[in-house]
Amino acid sequence: MSLVVAEVTKRFRDITAVDQLSFTVREGALFGFLGPNGAGKTTTMRVILGILKPEEGQVTWKGRPLDRLGPGFYGYLPEERGLYPKMRVAEHLEFLGRIHGLDRTRARREVDRWLERFELGAVRSKRIEELSKGNQQKVQVIGTMLHDPELLILDEPFAGLDPVNAGLLKEVLLEAHGRGKTIIFSSHRMEQVEEICQDIALINLGRLVLHGNLRQIKKAMGRQILRLSLEGNLDFWAKIPGLQLVAERADYLEFKLEDGLDPNRVLAEAMEAGQVIRFELVEPSLDQIFLEKVGAGA
């Protein structure tokens, strides 16, 4: 267990943004940090980064307090992106590398390498303000990764990226993960989290709602999702207690099975009602878990 957030409380005057929050992130994990708007994600990230001092609790990395860590330890991509608009791309990146502790030679080498990787070589001498929004995003991402930080904290990293660049970012994140770096990122896009994260924490109103291995969480949710496609009497399910229609898709119906309802009984009833084309038990998606835990209003 590497990054430990222990009983952290952060208040702004009379508003408690983060309330007795505890969770751990394994070293080398790709960690999804989820929650609706205003849940306290950004505040928690800032506490982890040491930008904000919590009123209670503490954050440690391998047992050490965070203020002992060097300048290159973190890579932070804030949700509100920002660069010096008048600076030139390569100069700006070199500057970001250097404030994160790289020497000049190393910073320049990394800038060249990353610009090539992100296909920004042609704009290296342009001012940031002359770039497209997407390219500015890429520059910002490079600025976060350039110094190869131990701990990457990314606030909504996929927001504003087109599918090609989102794919590129995912690739880069997985590479860093492969080198054993720890990555925490928040996202609204659950399918993205599902695709690349092993561990998640879900918070709401500053409190922890769910935490752990995504697979285990899904298993532990207990309720199974049934996808059924049938030619015949579609009203049969109304007679079965504990079966709840969740969604009517184009080619199948999605049900939720309550605890204690035997799927085989549903199958038997369905076969009586007509020709079963599809009968599939699936785990709930992260989207569904999110909605269930936080509420549809989020």
Added chain:
Amino acid sequence: MSVIPVLVKREFTSRVKGTAYILTTLVGVLVFVGLSFLPPLMERLSSTLMPKSIDLVVMDHGAEPSLFPYLVELGQAREGLTIRDASSWDERDAYRLVLDEGLSGLLLIDGPLTTLVTPDSKNVVLNEEIENLVNQAATMWKAAQLGLTPAEMESLFNAVDFRIREVRPQQEDGTEVDHAAQTQAMVLAYFLLFMIYMALIMYGNMVASGVAEEKSSRIMEVMISTVKPLELMFGKIIGVGALGLVQFVIWISTGLAMALMGRTGLMRALLGMTEPLKAVPLDSILWFGLFFLLGYFFYASIFAAAGALVSRVEEVSQVVSLLMMFIVVGFFGAYLSFLNPNSGFAVTASLIPFTAPMVMFARIMLADPPLAQVAASVAIMLCSIVVGTWISSKIYRIGILLYGKRPTLRQVVQLLKG
């Protein structure tokens, strides 16, 4: 290794290449050169306005004082001045003559009342010149009435030979004060004082808007994840200070070079600096450097805190206006200190951190204030810089994460306590 040099370098290089910086530097140089040449240019220009010759017709009705003979006397003494007698003429004929021949005017003298009849009453320069002539003639008439000889007359207007000596504790015989040298020192002091004043306002504003820019562009968020707020603040202050120093070295060199070449220009016109500067006043420049830096570091940290309290660059001018008031007060304090550099007012103002950089500098330039007072002023400035920076860094640290409505002064105080 500290990141401050990296921050300073970014601040410096990204601005020094900027159009705004290059333009202001160039404009400053042009202004200095231009001002140095302006007064001779003005003189030449005004000489073209002066009438080359004055041609007057005079009708003296003979009542006392009768000025005509004296005007004739003046006309003989002065080149380009023609006086014609028309006393026996008809007034209308005289008018016609003035208009037809394009004369300067007709003087109607009737005892103490003199009227100028002119084809151009708007020609202020010419009409004033004629008025002077009449007054001169009147003085000559009065002198003749009193029976004064020309020599006696001249002695009436001779000024006293007034000199000043200053006694000092170490040098009780009293040294005569070289008036020209004192004027020169004053002009130089005034020039350098104005430079300090400009520098505090210009670079203070640059620091405040720089901080506000970092906040509004949100680059601040990335920076504070790896750089301490105090380092960020110092990086900005030192970087902008270096820019200022470069700019002022260029400007002051230009100004001094002009003065050394004898182009005292505006200084002469405004303050009566007549002789060209003989040598580079090195001690003045060093004192300037010291108080420039003390003043800048004191004000810059406060400007940085002010910049951290706003969310948008547009709001900067609102919060810095109060700080500017302090600088303006300091400037006027120094200006008043010029009149009496050792007054109680000047001594007090040279010990208050907000006014000290300018007032103490002015006093040192003009008088020899006691060493203890100079040391006290510098010590107070240094302490104020430490305390000011400490308080500002706390405001800065809190301010850079605040977005939205600008906090009130009371809220800032509360935040500082918390």
